[in-house]
Amino acid sequence: MxxxxxxxxxxxxxxxxxxxxxxxxxxxxxxxxxxxxxxxxxxxxxxxxxxxxxxxxxxxxxxxxxxxxxxHDPRTFDKGGFFFDRLRELTGNNVASCPHAEHAAQRRRVQPMFRRDRMPGYGRTIVEQAAAVTDGWRAGTVVEVFPDMLRIGAGCAAALVFGAAFGPEALERTISDITRYVEGIFTRMFLPPVLTRIPLPANRRYEQVRKRLRHAVSEMVDGHRRAGHPVGGDLLTALMEADPAADGPDSRTGLVDQLTLMLMAGTESTATTVAWALHELARDPGLQRRVQHELDAVIGPETPVHAHIEHLELTGRVLTETLRKYPAAxxxxxxxxxxxxxxxxxxxxxxxxxxxxxxxxxxxxxxxxxxxxxxxxxxxxxxxxxxxxxxxPFGSGTRKCAGDTFALTESALVLASILTRWSVHPVPGSQVRLAAYGALQPEGLRLGLTARCPGAHG
Ligand code: HEM
The missing domain is CATH 3.30.43.20 (Uridine Diphospho-n-acetylenolpyruvylglucosamine Reductase; domain 2)
Structure with a gap:
């Protein structure tokens, strides 16, 4: 072989x-x-x-x-080609899209945000974000899983990137813009370039979404600056501290590039991962019970925290297999x-x-x-x-995902937050399609809910 x-x-x-x-x-x-x-x-x-x-x-x-x-040969095969050409239209030159020659310096600037010792703090935010969405779930009802996972994913990414949440309206608009933009990237990748330049309605909408997304990120940067740069554990603070002139007119563009990329990279990817894991567990009640048994033994009635993750062996394997079968990128x-x-x-x-x-x-x-x-x-x-x-699933070599540990922490804690309280089951007659839009999306995924413990609403 x-x-x-x-x-x-x-x-x-x-x-x-x-x-x-x-x-x-x-x-x-x-x-x-x-x-x-x-x-x-x-x-x-x-x-x-x-x-x-x-x-x-x-x-x-x-x-x-x-x-x-x-x-593993980034000098010969550098970042570029139609995926990254389209990504640069929105996020300019950032750690994910920059050429090899600039990469080490760009990566050094963002790397501190992803240190392992930061994960317990992020863990608390992740569990809060999961609760904010799933507290609205009711036993005996059916949930549209992917939109809810997107809300959690975008909430976690915004906390990591800005150290602050979007308001509810801005959150919904940003999620919709991110999904539409990433979808647009994939459509435009495969279109003859001439068709992407003429003023068709689809091209105008793509451009509007691009402007709105960058505007939303700029607003967050301005809000941060007005608040007088509070020292926080977020990427925006870290980048501004590393480069005090970063809110000057020139480097401000670079700041918006970097933050927009992180927001995008961190939203759909984890949302699809958790949604697909729930889909597979709903289809295999025996496996779901074994995962819940592990969660009960490790977490019990407590709130899930980062320290639990290393003991969730089966849950970890479920996520690995999810990332094999449904790699978001x-x-x-x-x-x-x-x-x-x-x-x-x-x-x-x-x-x-x-x-x-x-x-x-x-x-x-x-x-x-x-x-x-x-x-x-x-x-x-x-x-x-x-x-x-x-x-x-996270790539390989020097350009391997910078957010892999964060993504695995988020996926494990969101899954644990849900399955300690709920059992999920397929809805008879509903069809789930593997849709290759931006990420591999579970189109049509709806799951029924049963409460597992007296704490669950119902
Ligand atoms: C399950 C979730 C995720 C998956 C499957 C994933 C996948 C990937 C892949 C495959 C790459 C490499 C791209 C290439 O080689 O061209 C990548 C790069 C990257 N990802 Fe992720 N990602 C995930 C979550 C995240 C999160 C949560 C963040 C941050 C908030 C993030 C930030 C990045 C960054 C900054 C890069 C560029 C790394 C570099 O070039 O140095 N990702 N991701």
Whole structure:
């Protein structure tokens, strides 16, 4: 098995083209309609496969070995390509989108926010945010899970980024704008560039959303400044303290870029993760009971806190398996900075190269029966080092997610806050669709609620 073991590359082998390209539009329509089946078909054509969009070719990397090579050579395969080009339209040059040459300095500035010793404090905020939303739930009713998880995700991200909450109206508007913008990024990635520049209603709406989002973040920065920079545990305070001129006209733009990115990166990603975990647990009542048994044994009647997480072994495996099956960031891009060989395949300078955690996590040799949700894969005796290496929901290499520990803390505490009080079950007749918009969304996910303990409303 060649999986993730070093292999000799064949020099200069041609890159096969994916079949089904239409004249002018290439694979744009197939990608816009439903990109997931097309992605899953690509390894059948080669290790690296060329696809066509109206605006030019791009290259999809289809093996774990070559994805590893791509992510661990940031000088040759730098941030760029159509995903990051679209992201920069909203968030400018930030830690996630900046070129390799600027990355170490950008990362140093934000890294202190994600130190492990900050997690217990964030944990308290996360549990408050979860309660603010789920206190409104009632036994015997049905909840639209994803919108509620988005409220919690955006509340947690705002607390991390600004040290303050959005008001209820601003929160709803920001959530709607973030989801629409991220959706827009994916649509525009696959459209011929000329169509994204003409004044169609969809393009005008995208631009309005972009302006509104940046305005919302600017308002938060101004509010912070008016309050006289209170020393807080948030990113905005940390960035302003690191660079006292950061609210001057020039660096203020950089500040808004960084904060907008963090708000976006932290909202949908964790919301989809917890929503998918609840979906799988609702479908498997036995597994749900075992998770609740663990929560009862570790947390009991107390409020969940960060210190509980290390003892929630099964809950942790449920989240790992959720991130395998439903990696929020399902497609990401790089740009070749020079003519390059990837596993012997020629990639021309300037070409976009994409990789997909969604595709990689369905590699049947590494993850047998990949559509089966099985936290047992991650039992210490079961999981092989190469499975762990191929698991890339947070990416890999120097550009690996800066918020991974925060995201796992948030997901575990939100799940614990819900399942200590509620059991969830599927609603007969309702259909859940895996929708590849911005993140992989559980479209149509509705769950019935049963109260678990006398403290639950009902
Ligand atoms: C389950 C939740 C999350 C998932 C699945 C996720 C996934 C990812 C992935 C795959 C990357 C790498 C992108 C690439 O290689 O091009 C990334 C980068 C990043 N993420 Fe996350 N993320 C999550 C949550 C968060 C949160 C909560 C934050 C912060 C509030 C965050 C902040 C970032 C930042 C700043 C980067 C850029 C890192 C760099 O280039 O140095 N993420 N994320």
């Amino acid at each position: 060649a999986v993730l073991s070093p292999r000799a590359s064949r020099p200069d082998s041609p890159v096969p083209a994916a079949p089904g390209a239409l004249p002018l539009l290439g694979h744009s329509l197939a990608l816009l309609r439903d990109p997931l089946p097309l992605l899953l078909s690509l390894p059948g054509h080669g290790e690296v496969v060329r696809l066509r969009l109206g605006g030019g070719d791009f290259y999809a990397v289809c093996t774990p070995e070559l994805t590893h090579e791509l992510l 399902w497609l990401l891009s790089r740009v070749a900075t020079k003519d390059a060989l990837l596993g012997g395949h020629r990639i021309p300078a300037g070409a976009a190269v994409v990789f997909s955690p969604y595709l990689q996590h369905r590699h049947a040799e590494l993850f047998p029966d990949p559509e089966r949700f099985d936290p047992g894969r991650w039992l210490p005796g079961e999981s092989l080092p190469m499975m762990r290496k191929a698991l890339i």
